Amino acid sequence: MLDPKYIRDNLEAVKHNILKRGVKADATLVIDLYNSRNKLQFEIDTLRNDRNENASKMKQKLPEGERAVLIEEGKNIKVKVAELEEKIKEIELKYTEEAMKIPNMTDSSCPVGGEADSVELRKEGVIRNFSFKPKDHVELGDILDVIDFDSGANVSGQKFYYLKNEGALLELALINFGMQYMTKKGFTPYLTPDIAKASILEGIGFNPRGSETNIYSIENTDQCLVGTAEITLGGIYRDTIIDESALPVKMAGFSHCFRTEAGASGQATKGLYRVHQFSKVEMFVICTPSESEKMLETLREIEEEIYKALGIPYRVLNIATGDLGNPAYKKYDLEAWMPGRGCYGEITSTSNCTDFQARRLNTRIKDKAGNKNIAHMLNGTVIAVPRVIISILENYQNEDGTVDIPEILVPFTGFSKITRKK
């Protein structure tokens, strides 16, 4: 959510930004609603002032006649206040609805356009030149007996899966590797709830309900299954004032992630690439406005270090405005080389959300002088387990169908090779 005063004072820039992102939002309408709300608020406050003055006249003993007059007057004011309060409630509802549609501003370094306009900054790692026809992870998962899609579909539904044998251990190893790695980087490790309140989801910038939602909600409650630990990590700091000396707050959280992925199916999303439930280690940072730009680069560097360490070739993308997602001011994706698809596929994503989430969550910073400021928030993927498994299986496969484990993971897996079962 943007600051309404900012929208009012920078209306043209906000409108231009909405165009750049290709979203539907009406900044003028938001400001109109904001102004009428303020006008009403002023009227209500004035009436309340009258009411308070009227009431305080009755503190002392009064002749019955005088008191009756004042009570009558109080009753009149009461009715008027109630009317206006009804009106302002309506306007505020509409205002919030419209204001939520306005996306964050965008960094000038972001390429303008849609998904295809994201800019590849560079490639890292060497893409293997296979002397045989590489298999995709679905086939490898089958012959190695590490992924069971059929049982997933039977027991839970389409796009669910079981990891078994070395596959199960590999997930645990990856999570542990990621958590240990982040702890060494000075992040506080967290295991987080997989359920959060809808209001928290909204604060982070998710749409928990409606036709566009990617979120499972729990019937007859105001709770949802989380789509990422970003929600529960950021939520910790709702309605919180953080002392500047405690910044930056750096957290690394594990959670399961649940996504409805309505309408997303087809070849491009075969196998583990897009599923309804997966495990993920996520990083989340709260810092001062002056630090956030640099912090985004730090998060990107951490992600790059990890995928270099895992020996997975990747490229770095500076994401275009149209593909940013409402809260993000700037975003980098890492895309891993996936031989089974014969192309790069998103494996991490890190965003600087500036004050967009913190404003809704009411997360503020208090500096030495006691001044309060909205905090900046950033997030980034450490390990999105299924996509890392895809990358490892496909990049580390041997001609006989076995798969080597990246050396750095061996202390976590306890084995260095996945053997063939079929």
Next chain:
RNA sequence: GGAGAGCUGUCUGAGUGGUUGAAAGAGGCGGUCUUGAAAACCGUUGUGGUCGCGAGGCUACCUGGGGUUCGAAUCCCUAGCUCUCCGCCA
């Protein structure tokens, strides 16, 4: 799940329906004293919204929501959370 107790400002903790934005203490900040510190003493010390160029004004906030009333921290209803006891349970 059942029974009970509670939720007040940074913290502890008062608060008869009408000078209560809220006593008192602690803490914080500023100052006096001191070579320095402590102690003592003095002063100061919440947040949001809105109006105003400004000084400042108005308004709201005693867990959230609703109600009663001319007037609610105070009465009623409701939700949440915390604590104690019981039951169940990995």
